[in-house]
Amino acid sequence: MSKRGQLCGLTILLVFALILGGCGGNAASNNKAGEEKDFKPSKPIEVVAPAGAGGGWDTTARTVAKIMGEEQLIDKMAVVNKPGGGGATGWSYVHRKKGDNHTLFVTSPPLLFVPLNGQSQYGHEDFTPIASVIADYGAFVVHKDSPYQSMKDLIEALKKDPKSVSIVGTSSPGSMDHMQFVSAVQKAGVDAKQLKYITAQDGAGMSMLLGKKADVYSTGVGEAAEQARAGKVRVLAITAPERMKGETVKDFPTLKEQGIDDEFTVWRGFMGPPGMSEAAVKFYEKKIKEMMEKDSWKSIRDSYGWEDKYMDHKEFKTYLDAQHKAMKSLLDEIGLGDEAK
Incomplete structure (x- = not known):
């Protein structure tokens, strides 16, 4: 075979190899996308209450975990208390779990207040919004x-x-x-x-x-x-x-x-660590919404004097941003904002 023929043959083989490689890459991407789309917890979910037992964070976390299990929405959710710093200790703990799809924490206005008055390096922008649940x-x-x-x-x-x-x-x-x-x-x-x-x-x-x-x-x-x-x-x-x-x-x-x-x-909701996957966010968002439709949830909600305040992750983020702006203004007015010190 002439050199020209050999070169043509090599060119065809290279093109064919690239096509196969591209198909393989697409297949891998599609498989990954499929896994993301079908996210399900592969181990127990850790639900962090950034305070001691008995307070609003703890009560909300344990109520949600209990009903999720009883209604067979999420089988295993374990509540862990991380008290200290008005919530800052718990937030620091969750922040170290970047990309972890099996950790959630219950949150409320202190996630805005505490960083604004300089008592925590982490604020709402440092975590992944999932859903707002109640209004107290x-x-x-x-x-x-x-x-x-x-x-x-x-x-x-x-x-x-x-x-x-x-x-x-x-x-x-x-x-x-x-x-x-x-x-x-x-x-x-x-x-x-x-x-x-x-x-x-x-x-x-x-x-x-x-x-x-x-x-x-x-x-x-x-x-x-x-x-x-x-x-x-x-x-x-x-x-x-x-x-x-x-x-x-x-x-x-x-x-x-x-x-x-x-x-x-006094809103309360759930967030995840930074870098939580979109598929995981949608999974938890969906389960929370389903839970809030159950009679068992409504009964406990009413006994605590709570009101439903559901927001999906996008609505929750928009709400948090607006609340952050309002609270910053209020703290600065009375000289307690970080910038006012």
Whole structure:
């Protein structure tokens, strides 16, 4: 065979090899895409509650894990508590699991507040949004013997002397319990920079109120309802947009009906580590939505005074970005934002 013929033969073989290689590569890509599309957990799911047992994060995580298992939506979900730093310890733990499709964590407004006031290097942009699940609301509570009968009474006292009233919460200054109160009274014309806010140690806010060691307790509706049923406290206001339904909570007045144009939603949802695959996000998103349609979920939800607030991962991200902007502005106004320090 001539050299020219040999060259032609080699050229044909090379082209054929490239075609086969391309087909093989496409097949591999298609197989990978198929695996991504059909993602299913291959081991138990770790659900991180970035706080100790008994709080809102822990309760939400354990409720979801329980119902997912009982309804055979996700077989094995193990809740792990990672307390510390107002959530920062748990966020740091999850962030180290970059690309892990088998780790979730429950989240709420502190994921915005804590980084904004400089107490965590990780914020909502550093994780993968999956879905928002519930809306809870704040409650401002006083002892049954308190002279404050309404928010109007409290606001008048705060306007005269902001430091004359002690407000207790279980979160640090610049985080949720503090900021839901700041948001409300600032709208009513109180100098929020002068407030006397106390952080209760080990979740002892209600104990301090009942022991008359604080004048007002900024907490959630669920905890407020429990003590209101027992006749030990008076709920001055809740941060919901309208009155809630339920045997006890229906009697709690809103800020708006008392002339304070403010509301504060304590949303809770789930996120994953950075780099979680899109297929995994869609899997969990779908399962969460299915869970929220179950009667078992609705029963527990109602018992805690929660409201459904479902958002898919895209809606959740948009919501978080907007909330982040609003909270940054509020923190900067009272001098607690990281940039204001």
